[in-house]
Amino acid sequence: MAGGGGGGAAPPPKQDELHPHPVKDQLPNISYCITSPPPWPEAILLGFQHYLVMLGTTVIIPTALVPQMGGGNEEKAKVIQTLLFVAGLNTLAQTLFGTRLPAVIGGSYTFVVPTISIILAGRYSGIVDPHEKFERIMRGIQGALIVASTLQIVIGFSGLWRNITRFISPLSAVPLVALAGFxxxxxxxxxxxxxxxxxxxxxxxxxxxxxxxxxxxxxxxxxxxxxxxxxxxxxxxxxxxxxxxxxxxxxxxxxxxxxxxxxxxxxxxxxx
Known part of the structure; x- marks a missing residue:
């Protein structure tokens, strides 16, 4: 029986390497992208509208917490002013040095439950003067936030969170966002x-x-x-x-x- 020609079968053609999708300057059905910002008059109106959207959430937090702390309208106004001022600073820092997302960094509802636990702590129940009670509770909340933020800074700059997110699916954030929204x-x-x-x-x-x-x-x-x-x-x-x-x-x-x-x-x- 006659044999065929020498040599084995030809190797399969080399598969092309996968390349990421090219970056698009303008996405379909999107009016404004990063490289195509709106004109200044419209940008100012859109920014003011974004301020109105976050103003409601900014006002709700002091409205719910300040009366429990013993504060009145004056203390509530100061807390709202502080939240708005810090939100502006955080937003400027985020747009200049951070991820540069078109978002306002406002108050987080994830801290509401721990804050309520601090407000209801027994060490503040014996304070009779409402203004003194408000100041003492505010100092306790500020100290707790400083410690919590320090821990977040250490986790972020050390790269630990980057290593953890490799094993976490993006879908794991859905329950967290849903619970915060609910x-x-x-x-x-x-x-x-x-x-x-x-x-x-x-x-x-x-x-x-x-x-x-x-x-x-x-x-x-x-x-x-x-x-x-x-x-x-x-x-x-x-x-x-x-x-x-x-x-x-x-x-x-x-x-x-x-x-x-x-x-x-x-x-x-x-x-x-």
């Missing part, structure tokens, strides 16, 4: 229920401006891009008209403090 319902929606005639129109207008009007008016992305600004302005004017019109003149004090536009007490209590 925690807002306990603080946010009861506040809406205290004045449903103002809170409910705000939610409805926000959905209408962001989800429905863009499908009707397709010329420019104005209503969906500035949905928060439009809805907040309309609802605030509506609430102010109810206030000056005497709609809450005979309402209970809790309803007036939640619905009227002149009963927050923050501006009057601010040092400036």
């Amino acid at each position: 925690g807002l319902y306990e603080l946010g929606f009861p506040g809406v229920a205290k004045c449903v005639e103002i809170g409910l129109p705000q939610l409805i207008l926000l959905v209408v401006f962001s989800q429905y009007i863009p499908h009707v008016i397709r010329t420019r992305h104005v209503f969906d891009r500035f949905a928060v600004i439009f809805s907040v302005i309309i609802v605030w004017v509506y609430a102010h008209l109810l206030t000056v019109g005497g709609a809450y003149k005979n309402a209970p004090p809790k309803t007036q403090s939640s619905c009227r536009t002149d009963r927050s007490g923050l501006v009057e209590s601010a040092p400036w």
